[in-house]
Amino acid sequence: MLKGVNLKNPHLNKMPSDFLYHLNINVPNTADTSVIQKQFGDIVAVCAGGTSKRMRELAIYLRPILGIKDNSEPVDLCESGQRYAVYKVGPVLCVSHGVGSSTFSVVLHELLKLVKYAKCQDPVFIRIGTCGGVGVEPGTVVITKDAYNGYLKNEHEIPILGKRVVRPASFPDTLCQEILKYGAKSDDGFNTIIANTMSTDCFYEGQGRTDGAVCEYSDDEKMAFLKECQKKGICNIEMEATMFASLTQKVGVRAADVCVTLINRLNGDQVSITMHEKETFEQRPFSIVGRYIQHLLLN
Numbered sequence: 001m002l003k004g005v006n007l008k009n010p011h012l013n014k015m016p017s018d019f020l021y022h023l024n025i026n027v028p029n030t031a032d033t034s035v036i037q038k039q040f041g042d043i044v045a046v047c048a049g050g051t052s053k054r055m056r057e058l059a060i061y062l063r064p065i066l067g068i069k070d071n072s073e074p075v076d077l078c079e080s081g082q083r084y085a086v087y088k089v090g091p092v093l094c095v096s097h098g099v100g101s102s103t104f105s106v107v108l109h110e111l112l113k114l115v116k117y118a119k120c121q122d123p124v125f126i127r128i129g130t131c132g133g134v135g136v137e138p139g140t141v142v143i144t145k146d147a148y149n150g151y152l153k154n155e156h157e158i159p160i161l162g163k164r165v166v167r168p169a170s171f172p173d174t175l176c177q178e179i180l181k182y183g184a185k186s187d188d189g190f191n192t193i194i195a196n197t198m199s200t201d202c203f204y205e206g207q208g209r210t211d212g213a214v215c216e217y218s219d220d221e222k223m224a225f226l227k228e229c230q231k232k233g234i235c236n237i238e239m240e241a242t243m244f245a246s247l248t249q250k251v252g253v254r255a256a257d258v259c260v261t262l263i264n265r266l267n268g269d270q271v272s273i274t275m276h277e278k279e280t281f282e283q284r285p286f287s288i289v290g291r292y293i294q295h296l297l298l299n
């Protein structure tokens, strides 16, 4: 049975209006959100990824899959907000989130409020990203099960009101399995796997790289850390999974993190593939998620 989105913030019930600042979307009357419902009420999936270019391309990619005949330039609905790009293609939103949990969490809070005000029914949130691989061939697509932070703990840690708050950070197993089942095909020409992900706040030292501006550990220490990751079933490293899993888990919204590996970190630190190769790899999660969304709409 479909369900609406119930956020975990009692203060929202007392707010007569709400301004989604970074999206530049105004909700003038929270008691009557009919205008927002008309614009966004049909949303079944919210896809998010680091760059606005990727999200624009995803919007174009999804058109034929969703049976939408449209060759026009996708419109960035939140261009006036000057922060995040938001494209709507049929019942799917494609949203850029920038680099890392801090920029993603800002837009995620606002998107969760948007789908609540729009009275969307059981929307699924899917991050379509890039990542570093650990022991897997570059180009492998990883669907995250458990998200580990940089301390190799399966949790998300944030300071709130000066206190350390720790929340669980896992993605629903049934959704991982469904995305694998309906999204991946044996003749894709690349592997799609379900595995654990480490998510860090720093691309360089946080991910154990030795090519940042600062590094105080040896190559051997780095390799030992990456082997530790492998022991926890971690096959990829990115910068959003723990926050994304914990916030969506907290509000009971289904979510998944589907990322393509650009590099095998057991072989080096520099992401040296060409932009063309990167763009080709970025299409891989598109096809997995595209097929899954097709399945979602038919059922």
Ligand SMILES: O=P(O)(O)O[C@@H]1C[C@H](O)[C@@H](CO)O1
Binding pocket: 049, 050, 051, 098, 099, 100, 128, 129, 130, 131, 203, 238, 239, 240
């Ligand atoms: O979705 P993207 O490609 O932005 O995801 C990864 C994690 C960080 O945001 C970024 C680091 O290069 O790429």
Ligand SMILES: O=c1cc[nH]c(=O)[nH]1
Binding pocket: 130, 131, 132, 133, 203, 207, 237, 238, 239, 262, 263, 271
């Ligand atoms: O190594 C990588 C590659 C992409 N994104 C990351 O966060 N790490």
